[in-house]
Amino acid sequence: MSETQGKGKLALYWAASCGGCEIAVLAIDEKILEVAKHFDIVFWPCATDGKVRDVEKMEDGSIDVCLFNGGIRTSEQEYMARLLRRKSKVLVAFGSCATEGCIPGLANLSNREEIFETVYEETPSTENPQHIVPQHETEVPEGKLYLPVFYDTVFTLDQVVPVDYYLPGCPPEAERIWDAIVAILEGKLPPKGSVIGANTTVCDECPRKRTEKKIKKFYRTWEIIPDEETCLLEQGIICCGVATRAGCGARCPRVNSPCIGCYGPNTDVIDYGARLMAALASVIDSNDPQEIEKIIQDGIPDPVGTFYRFSLAHSLLRRKRKLIAAAAGGK
Amino acid sequence: MAERVGVYVCHCGSNIAGMVDVEEVARWAGANLKDVVVARDYKFMCSSLGQAMIEEDIKKEGLTRVVVAACSPHLHEKTFRRACENAGLNPYLCQMTNIREHVSWVSKDRAKATEKARALVAAAVERVKHQAPLEPFFVKVNPATLVIGGGIAGLQATLELADAGYPVYLVERTPSIGGHMAQFDKTFPTLDCSACILTPKMSEAGQHPNVTLFTYAEVEEVSGSVGHFRVKIRKKARYVEEDKCTGCGICVEKCPRKVVDHDFEAGLGYRKAIYTPFPQAVPRIPVIDVESCIWFERQKCRACEKLCPTGAINFDQKDEEITLDVGNIIVATGWKMFDCKKIPQYGYGRLANVFTALEFERMCNAAGPTGGKIVLRDGKTEPQSVAIIHCVGSRDSNHNEYCSGICCMAALKFGHLVLEKTKAEVYSFYIDMRTNQKGYEEFYHRLLEEGMHFVRGKVAEVTDAARRPEEAGKLIIQVEDTLMGKQRRIPVDMVILMGALEPQADAKELGLKLGISCSMAGWYTERHPKLDPVATMTDGIFVAGVCQGPKDIPASVAQGAAAAARVMAMITKGDVMIEPVVASIIEEKCSGCRICNNLCPYNAIEYDAEKQVSRVITAMCKGCGTCVAACPAGAITGAHFSNEQVFAEIEGILWDAVHGNGGAGVKEGQPVSA
């Protein structure tokens, strides 16, 4: 920490995300006072007044820590990411959206055109006879108005600028946020580029009993009331806890609900969905290709939504690719 | 520090150079690939001069990594690793890439082949830079051997090992050892009595102090690896206590239930519900066939129990599971006969006097159902004419494409026996006469002289629909005689179908348990078809006899002996090197989810319930990578196949895409920012 001034400088920013991360910061409760003791909050548009031009005027590297939540889906968000990167010593991708794309990243299954069509034309509650959709430039009597460019693809923060640390979770748990703050305060940080958190997966924190896994049928959550004590996955419910980084304390499995994977992959795992699929494929209890096909078709109607719910934007494929010409032509 | 990589591109004479511009590949690698300090091509890299070239470069140029682009690593990985080791470089810092089987042998276009070879070299170079030095480790070889299958091949292997002083466990599925040879009367081409040469070996195996027999038993599960396999076998309940039974046979004699014996007598004879398959069976202890026994059917009888003088019958006996530790395994599970009903036009099962070759073997056997008399299905009439049809289910794209190899000779043997024992005319219907072993062609000539008739042609049909008066009551062979060039109808009394040798029905299943593979036809695959015919791709597992492919008794015996010799070499050496290419679990990362627990084909993963983590038993791991791919926590790493190595290899293979196109390359998916 900058010792000469005694207090560090902290910035928080909200890009393509739901805003839950902002609330999560407040969930550390009275400890926020502790934060205030050590940091001056120099920029936090959600909670305090602050202007971009103020940030622009700051010296490069003058912000000690920037907690950046949200992915990058517009040119404005990209600008802010680059600006805050330049101004900050330590840039933290805060929460699942900044880290992996999260739910907004599922928009990578379509593109700008399709999204605008759905949002501004097709939804039942929309009436848009003039077919007005957002434009980057608009002429009005007073002159030209500009809106940020809406990209085809949602990017994670580290796909746009170098990121120093990651704090996964949708949203990150208050305890983990506090742990990270302590680590920053005490200078006990892992190597750059790491996640500040555990190196194992949710099962490690889950009290459920498990044996060797053999799955004959996958159930969707509404189809079954699971036994309270046995591993959910062993009961045929897709619990992503096996593949998801620990940190939440196995919140979901503790209340009889499967882990959906918001804490992202474990350390050094390159593609979360591929890992999870490989794991589940390995424990399907059949050697008959037709039976296997049926188990999968019946039990997993939405594979992308199941395996890449939080991580599509950060996966190896990142987004829906163009249809191969032949397949597209055939349709 | 940057690595110093040497690249060596082999011509393999013209094997590679004939299709790949090897000079260009070497030049390109030297000019374009980062960290490559030497790149050479050479006529034969595997020659001593080629190896010396690598060794010299390692010393002079200070190479820290070596890439050899040549043939399959199966052939020469050891050669080049050794060369590196000789020059003081850890052998696992050498990477081979296959530009022969994967490129030159499968390409037609020289430019494209060269391009592909370049890509493979680039992949190997990128990968090798991430490779880490590894140290092999050694395990002791357990001197005990498991032999699966007690036919002639398995018996030979068993006795060779036992006589050399090593313990052998012989597991046989049926109630007696002996295999198919026990069913035969005479053996071609010398016509020695099958039993006379087989039974001494059977009783020797039965009494040998170094042999433990498990008959009526099967292999359930195999774990571990070369030097230290652990095998679970299931000994099926015989309902006869082996230590009490004296083999007196009273139970068999008194058992009131008689059923058709589809196994040993091939359906031609009968056996009792309690039976020994044949008089010279080893062991002589009978078994109760649960399917036919009256007691198991309706809780009545138990005559055997009442009459057994030693009280050996035990209706409460259960299957027994036995665990054996062995260093090596010899698989000698033999064959089964093609189901001749699959060719309905030959009438087996429909026309009474059509017989299979195995039925006929039993018929000729003096101890068989007819006492050695050759008679029609009625059990008394001697045939006046006999047709022997070759290649039934062999050399037939509808069934098996391969030649069963032995049936021509067996057909000649049958011809001889018919001519010797009856006054019948004998016809052989063959496609080609295959008699290419020692003494076989001579035997064919002998039959020509003895007056066997040979008709060259594939039989179209066997029918009892007479068209002419002389055909009435006969079986008519409809065939195109390709030597005479005309259709013929030949009426006979008896037809023998030379059914194909086929792999055992469970050959694939057993192969899976053992980790060895089968050919398309289902025969076990040897390590090398010419140079390593009894080893398999799995160290410590050998094959012998017909389970590896059709062959006669002499060849089966030779393989049994060869497999035993290979095993003895392993035992004498005392320990085996285990490749350090194994998986390991990073304890901190393992969440104890147990996904990996029952995936390992070699049972090398155990779960520590106390620490709630899984662990790889290194000596048992074969580095197959199954668990590495499956662990959702990324807690398992495979030495020599780390993420970095694999991704670097992929990036290398895409070298053109990344670096090519005038440097355009592949861009990171960055937004189009202003």
Ligand SMILES: Cc1cc2nc3c(=O)[nH]c(=O)nc-3n(C[C@H](O)[C@H](O)[C@H](O)COP(=O)(O)OP(=O)(O)OC[C@H]3O[C@@H](n4cnc5c(N)ncnc54)[C@H](O)[C@@H]3O)c2cc1C
């Ligand atoms: C009609 C006919 C006549 C022939 N006549 C001659 C001849 O005259 N001369 C000649 O040289 N060759 C002859 N042959 C070829 C000869 O039969 C084979 O070469 C010989 O049987 C090969 O011996 P094997 O030990 O490999 O197999 P097999 O004799 O088939 O023995 C294999 C043994 O393994 C056992 N087994 C199978 N699976 C398992 C398992 N999973 N677990 C435990 N045990 C198992 C079987 O029960 C059997 O006892 C003839 C073949 C046929 C079809």
Ligand code: SF4
């Ligand atoms: S319920 Fe989910 S988190 Fe718990 S042990 Fe099973 S898979 Fe892991």
Ligand code: SF4
């Ligand atoms: S119980 Fe009767 S039928 Fe069964 S084996 Fe004994 S004697 Fe034969």
Ligand code: SF4
């Ligand atoms: S050995 Fe003769 S009869 Fe048998 S398959 Fe080969 S060619 Fe046909």
Ligand code: SF4
């Ligand atoms: S799959 Fe991975 S995390 Fe799960 S028990 Fe095995 S090693 Fe541990």
Ligand code: SF4
């Ligand atoms: S890599 Fe894993 S699955 Fe394969 S042999 Fe080793 S422990 Fe077993």
